[in-house]
Amino acid sequence: MAGLGAVNKLTDEEQQLLQNASDLVPVLREFGRRIDEDRHIPEELIQKISRAGLFKLGTPKKYGGYEVSIRALIEIISEVAKGNGSVGWVVQIINGNNFNASLLLDSEVLDSIFKHEEEIRFCSVLQARKAIVRKTEGGYFVERGLWGFGSGSKHATHALLNLMDPKAVQENPGMMLAVVPMSQIKIVDDWYTMSLKGSASNSLEINNLFIQEQYVVVQDQEFINKSSSMLRQLQGIDRYKPYANVISSLTTGISAILGLARGALEHFVDSAPRKGIAMTIHRSQAEVGHIQYKVGLAAMKVESAHLHINRSIENLENHIKNGEPFSKKEFAQIQTDIGYAAMLCTEAVDMVMVESGGSVIADSNPLSQIYRDIRGGANHALTTASTCLELYGRILFGLPPQHVLTISAAPLLKD
Structure with a gap:
C-alpha cells in the first residue's frame, strides 16, 4: 500500500x-x-x-x-x-x-536553540485565539496569549507560535512566528476529545513574556516580496524558504491521515476472512461480493489520495528546483490536492467501518480508534476539504482566493 x-x-x-x-x-x-x-x-x-x-x-x-x-x-x-x-x-x-x-x-x-538540547522538538500553533502583543525595543512583549491546539506540546522542547489572532490575520494576512521554549509556556490541560486523544493538543498560554526580536519571524508583504525576488538565487535547503507556509500543508497535515486510512484498510482485509456477517449464512466477509467491491473502492480511494499527494510534492519540487513562481491555479492545486486527499482517506475509512458490523463501535476495536482519529485529523484547518475545494473553485471562476496561505503568497505568484 x-x-x-x-x-x-x-x-x-x-x-x-x-x-x-x-x-x-x-x-x-x-x-x-x-x-x-x-x-x-x-x-x-x-x-x-x-x-x-x-x-x-x-x-x-x-x-x-x-x-x-x-x-x-x-x-x-x-x-x-x-x-x-x-x-x-x-x-x-x-x-x-x-x-x-x-x-x-x-x-x-x-x-x-540546537546547542542546548540533544533533541529539539517543536510544536506549533499557526494562529492565536487571542494575543495582546506590543512591539518594544529589541523585541515583542506578550501581555497575554492563548493558543490552541498545541499538538505534541507535552513532548516538545519549543513552540513555534503565531502572535497574530483572527482579527489581526483578517486585517493583514500573514504570520508573526515566535520561538518560545516550553519552559516559558503554561500548558492548559483541556484536551478532552473524541479524536486523537493522545496527541496532547492542549491549549498554550503565555502571560507577560518578552521575546527577543531575533526569535520572531514576521511574514509580512515585505518578507514575501524579498523572498520572491530571490527565488533564483537561493541554494540548497534555502530554496524552500519562500514556500514555507504551503510546505506546512504537506509536512504537518496529511501524513497521519494517509497512514490511518492505510491502517484501516489493512486491518479490515486481514480480519474479513475470519469474520462472518451476523444474521446471514456468510462465514467470511471476504467471500461476499459487495464487501469485495467496497474494499476495492476503498483501496482505490486511498491510492488516489496518495497520487494527489505525490502530485503536490512534484509540483512543489519542480517549482523550487527551477526557481519559478506559481500561477494561482498551480499554488491552489497543491493546497486542494491535500484537502482532497484527506477527504478520500476519510471516505475510505467510512466504507470499511460500515461493513464492520456492530462490534466496531467498541473502544477496544482498532477501527473505532482509527475512525475517531481520522475524523479529527481531516478537520484540521490545513486539510479541511471544503475550504480547499472552495479555494480551487474560486480560482477556476477567476475570483480572488479566500485562503490565507494563498492570499499571503501573492508576491510569489504569477500575475
Whole structure:
C-alpha cells in the first residue's frame, strides 16, 4: 500500500528510517488504548520513537538530524500512523515544525536553540485565539496569549507560535512566528476529545513574556516580496524558504491521515476472512461480493489520495528546483490536492467501518480508534476539504482566493 513508486524514490537512509517506523507499528498498536486513556504518549514509547530516529526526520543534518525529503517525511510518518493515529500526529507535527523552523529562522538563532538540547522538538500553533502583543525595543512583549491546539506540546522542547489572532490575520494576512521554549509556556490541560486523544493538543498560554526580536519571524508583504525576488538565487535547503507556509500543508497535515486510512484498510482485509456477517449464512466477509467491491473502492480511494499527494510534492519540487513562481491555479492545486486527499482517506475509512458490523463501535476495536482519529485529523484547518475545494473553485471562476496561505503568497505568484 506504500507503493505507487514513492518508496522507490527514497534514499537508503530514508528506506532504513521507513523500516524503523514499520518495526514500531506492532508496538504502537499494543499501546493504543493506554495512549487514549492517558491522553498523551507514554514516556517509554517516546524514547522508542526517539531511538528509532523518528523525531529527527525534519531536523537539518548540521544539527544531527536526517533532513529527509518531503516525500520521505510523508511516507515514514504515514507508516507510524498505521500503528497509532495520535503518535503519527505528534511525530508529524514535530518533524514538520522542525523542518519549517529550519527554513524560517536565521542560522545564529538555530545554533542557539540546537546547542542546548540533544533533541529539539517543536510544536506549533499557526494562529492565536487571542494575543495582546506590543512591539518594544529589541523585541515583542506578550501581555497575554492563548493558543490552541498545541499538538505534541507535552513532548516538545519549543513552540513555534503565531502572535497574530483572527482579527489581526483578517486585517493583514500573514504570520508573526515566535520561538518560545516550553519552559516559558503554561500548558492548559483541556484536551478532552473524541479524536486523537493522545496527541496532547492542549491549549498554550503565555502571560507577560518578552521575546527577543531575533526569535520572531514576521511574514509580512515585505518578507514575501524579498523572498520572491530571490527565488533564483537561493541554494540548497534555502530554496524552500519562500514556500514555507504551503510546505506546512504537506509536512504537518496529511501524513497521519494517509497512514490511518492505510491502517484501516489493512486491518479490515486481514480480519474479513475470519469474520462472518451476523444474521446471514456468510462465514467470511471476504467471500461476499459487495464487501469485495467496497474494499476495492476503498483501496482505490486511498491510492488516489496518495497520487494527489505525490502530485503536490512534484509540483512543489519542480517549482523550487527551477526557481519559478506559481500561477494561482498551480499554488491552489497543491493546497486542494491535500484537502482532497484527506477527504478520500476519510471516505475510505467510512466504507470499511460500515461493513464492520456492530462490534466496531467498541473502544477496544482498532477501527473505532482509527475512525475517531481520522475524523479529527481531516478537520484540521490545513486539510479541511471544503475550504480547499472552495479555494480551487474560486480560482477556476477567476475570483480572488479566500485562503490565507494563498492570499499571503501573492508576491510569489504569477500575475
